[in-house]
Amino acid sequence: MFDAARPPPFGKLVAIALLAGIGAALASPRLLPWPAMALLLAAATVGWWRLRRARALAAFAFGFALASLHAAHALALQLPLDWERRDVAVSGRIVDLPTHETRRTQFRFRVDDDVAQPAPLRGRLLRLAWYDDDPRSRAALKAGQRWRLQARVRAPRGLRNPxxxxxxxxxxxxxxxANGYLRDPAAQARMLAPPAGLDAWREAMCERIATAVTTPGSRFVRALALGDTRGLDDADWEVLRANGLTHLIAISGFHVGLVAGFFALCARGLWWLWPGLGRRVPAVAAAAVAAMLGGLLYAAAAGFALPTVRTWLMIAVVAGLRLARRGGHGVDALALAAIAVVLADPLAVLGAGFWLSFLGVAWLLWCLPAMGEGGWRERLGGFVSAQGVASLGLLPVCAALFGQASLAGPLANLVAVPWWSLLVVPLALVGTGLETLHAGAGEFAWRWAAACFEPGWPGFQALAGSRLALWWLPEPRWFALPLALLGAFWLLLPRGTPGKALAVLLWLPLLWPDRRLPAPGEAELVVIDVGQGLSVLVRTANHSLLFDAGPAVRDGFDAGERAVVPALHALGVRRLDAAVASHGDQDHAGGLAAVLRAFPAPLRFAPPDVEGAALRGLRLRTCEAGREWRWDGVRLRFLHPPAHFPYLRNESSCVLRIDTEHGSALLTGDIGEVVERDLVRRAALSPADSLRADVVLIAHHGSAESSDPAFVRATGARYALASSGHGNRFGHPRADVLERWRRAGAAVADTAADGALRIRLGAPAHGRESGAGPVLESRRQAHPRLWDAARRAPGLSYRPD
Structure with a gap:
């Protein structure tokens, strides 16, 4: 009988405590000193084994210390700040499959671990890009090759937005x-050795599939057989996300289980044909070993992707229990598998796939323990019930992790799981196996796999375009997920459990969170972190305006699609009432097309006679000085450019003033000192053109040609906000410019150091003094992460008093 006071060393309670400790360590904003963590790890190891009554507490401490040490080691592997943007010569091997795009090829590169390499990069894994307009030169890059390269490197850095x-x-x-790009690859890059190893085999197989299968289904066969998703475009991923099918298309753990089960059945068949084998090796042991080997082979074919490794470890645990002739409930095996996974890599809990895999199996084990019993009707009913349980049980986790829910997911999975996993995947794998044995032997199976896949894809595309597609959810509070999981547990209790209707109330903080909208007469500004560019969301009680949409550059990065649109969804923006392109430069207007596809704003403003490829074909109104309107008690007024002002790119930028009952803000685009002085002159002549503002967006990202001293004094700003890219080549924002704003009394913040910046022009919050003014909230300050401290640029970050 289970004794909660004395849990077994690898039981359910210990697994939960271990996961909680790892989660606590990775959620903390800072790492404790590693010597202290090493001592805690040693003490917790002894306590885990010897202190039976405190075993769960010891497991928690062990998980906390282990995750802290792994995180400290992972951060120590990253490029030091004093090596940022250096050119280095490195040699090593291309690992995984290179991704070929229009103007660049991205690949992961393992640097050789020898004294000839730069010390901070020896043995390190880099993510590099080869930029070239001629794809033929980049086609030489193959998985498994060894190269000597000249690269400019920088520590891993990303945008931080809701x-x-x-x-x-x-x-x-x-x-x-580190991340980086090749310097003069045509002259400096030199291949040292041809493709070799597992990655080379994978790429060769992918090329054979592409040659043998010329129909559109070829890209999906490559994805299902070898985990090669390079052929899938953005439209494909949108269909998969809308239908909740991404877990199937890119080598899922379920597919590893299928292969392991097939190998186990083959072993059972051999032992049935030759019963004498059972005298030497029991059939159960042979099936367990075959399952492990089959799963391992498939994981290798998929490049040891994390979902496959995770599932293989689960299979290995179950097989090990069979070999040891130890029974046990499925939940016990799941707990042991979870312990094995996190002991191998505690940082695996940072991935969404870890939680989806284990929680999905846990829900099924708890709700459907006898799913495989009975006749075909009972099994069919069990399969349908499994989909319902998985959909309901995992909905809170998906909503919290991805900010979206697919209402079409349960229906799409009912069709795709048996169709793809039991028909398309086996054919794709049979083709790969035969092709490995003899060139050309597997082509027929690959073609059949594509032929089976293709008829259903138009149906999934239609379902993705229906009203059952993605439901975007605002970012919830921290307590929303635990409440929703409790609600799911309540709903999945046996029939007759009282109060199930009340369980729906526990989902409201997750599915219907508070959007923190301004009250009438108030406004909120969110400077979205888009790198070297600009995008600002302005919200009133019932309206939203977007001022610029970030950059879109030729290498494929579109801030509108990758930063602005997700941020708008997470902030709970349901529609844009207006969009302003301050001018036509790519770093301000490049992302506008992607934003307008998701939020087709009816009002679109830009300077007169604006030029720029990003704005061609759009019906635009002019942001002429003096044009104004009111939303919910808030006045919005353009101060520049005046009538008949010629289009001069930066100098023609729209300047927007926002006046509320509790303060004002000034959005300046890329204007320079000449225009700033003209605004000061006009403000002296007309009170309507006043420059006094609580919040000012520093013009032109803080360049040396902006922030004229007279303009800085005229604004009297409490907050001066800059939008720039970390380590940008222009040196924005300039240190002397920031100091100029500080001397004028403004608190300075920069998206490069602080992530997205959020500030409200509203009534004082409860507990604050009347008239205390707006309060700035930065993304990195409000959601601190343990890796922030190591990467924070010194001297730029805003700190509240």
Whole structure:
């Protein structure tokens, strides 16, 4: 009988405590000194084994110390700040499959671990890019090759916004040492050895599939057979996300289980044909070993992607229990597998796939223990019930992790799981296996796999375009996920459990969170972190305006798509009432097209006679000085450019003033000192053109040609905000410019150091003095991460008093 006071050393309670300790360490804003963590790890190890009554507490401490040490080591692998933007010569091997794009090829590169390499990069994993307009030159890059390269490197750094991906967390989990790009690759890059190893085999197989299968389904066969998703474009991923199918298309753990089960059945078949084998090795042991080997082979074919490794470890645990002739409930095996995974890599909990895998299996084990029993009707009913349980049980986690829910997901999975996993995937794998044995032997199976896949894809595309597609959710508070999980547990209790209807109330903080909208007469500004560019959301009680949309550059990065749109969704913006392109430069207007596809704003403003490829074909109104309107008691007025002002790019930038009952703000675009002095002159002649403002967006990202001293004094700003890219080549914002604003009494903040900046022009909050003015909240300050301290640029970060 289970004794909660004395849990077994690898039981359910210990697994939960271990995960809680790891989560607490990775959620803390700072790391404790590593010697203290090493001592705690040693003490917790002894306590885990010897202190039966305090075993769960010891497991928590062990997880905390282990994760802290792994995180400290991963951060130590990253490039030191004093090596930022250096050119280095390195040699090493291309790992994984290079991704070829229009103007660049990205690849991961493992530097050789020898004294000939720069000391901070020896043995490190880099993510590099080869830029070239001629794709033929970049086609020479193949997985498994050894190269000598000249690269400019920088430590991993990412944008920090509500709803956006956290590139720094990804770099930590992957142990990336640096990012960079090749310098003069045509002259400096030299291949040292041809492709070799597992990655080379994977790329060769992908090329064979592409040659053998010329229909559109070829890209999906490559993804399902070898985890090669390079052929899938943005439209494909949108369909998959809208239908909740991304977990199937890119080598899921379920596919590893299928292969392991197939190998186990083959072993059972051999032992049935030759019963004498059972005298030497029991059939159960043979099936367990075959399952482990089959899963390992498939994980290798997928490049040991994390989902496959995670699932293989689970299979290995179950097989090990069979070999040891130890029974046990499925939940016990799941707990042991979770312990094995996090002991191998505690940073795996940073990935969404870890939680989806284990929570999904845990829900099924708890709700459907007898799913495989009975006849075909009972099994079909069990399969449908499993989809319902998985959809309901994982909905809170998906909503919290991705800020979205797919209402079409349960229906799409009912079709795709058996269709793809039991028909398309086996054919794709059979083709790969036959092709490995003899060139050309697997082509027929690959073609059949594509032929089976293609008829259903238009149906999924239609479902993705329906009203059942993605439901975007605002970013919730921290307590929303635990409450929703409790609600899901309540709803999945046996029939007859009282008060199930009340469980829906526990979902409200997650599915219907407070959007923190301004009250009438108030406004909120959010300077979105878009790198070297600008995008500002202005919200009143019932309206939203976007001032610029960030850059879109030729290498494929579109801040509108990757930063602005996710941030708008996470902030709960349901529509844009107006969009302003301050001028036509790419770093301000480049992302506008992507934003307007998601939020088709009816009002669109730009300077007269504006030029720029990003604005061609759009119906635009002019942001002429004097044009104004009111939303919810807030006045918005353009101060520049005046009538008949010629289009002079930066100098023609729209300047927008926002006046509320509690303060004002000034958005300046890229104007320079000449225009700033003209604004000071006009403000002296007309009170309507006043420059006094509580919040000022520093013009032109803080360049030396902006922030004229007279303009700085005329604004009297409490906060001066800069939008710039970390380590940008222009040196924005200039230190002397920031000091000029500080001397004038303004608190300075920069998106490069602080992430997205959020400030409200509203009534004083409860507990604050009347008239205390707006309060700035930065993304890195409000959501601190342990890797922030190591990467923070000195001297730029805003700190509240």
């Amino acid at each position: 709803g956006g991906p956290d590139a720094e967390k990804y770099a930590l989990a992957q142990r990336l040492g």
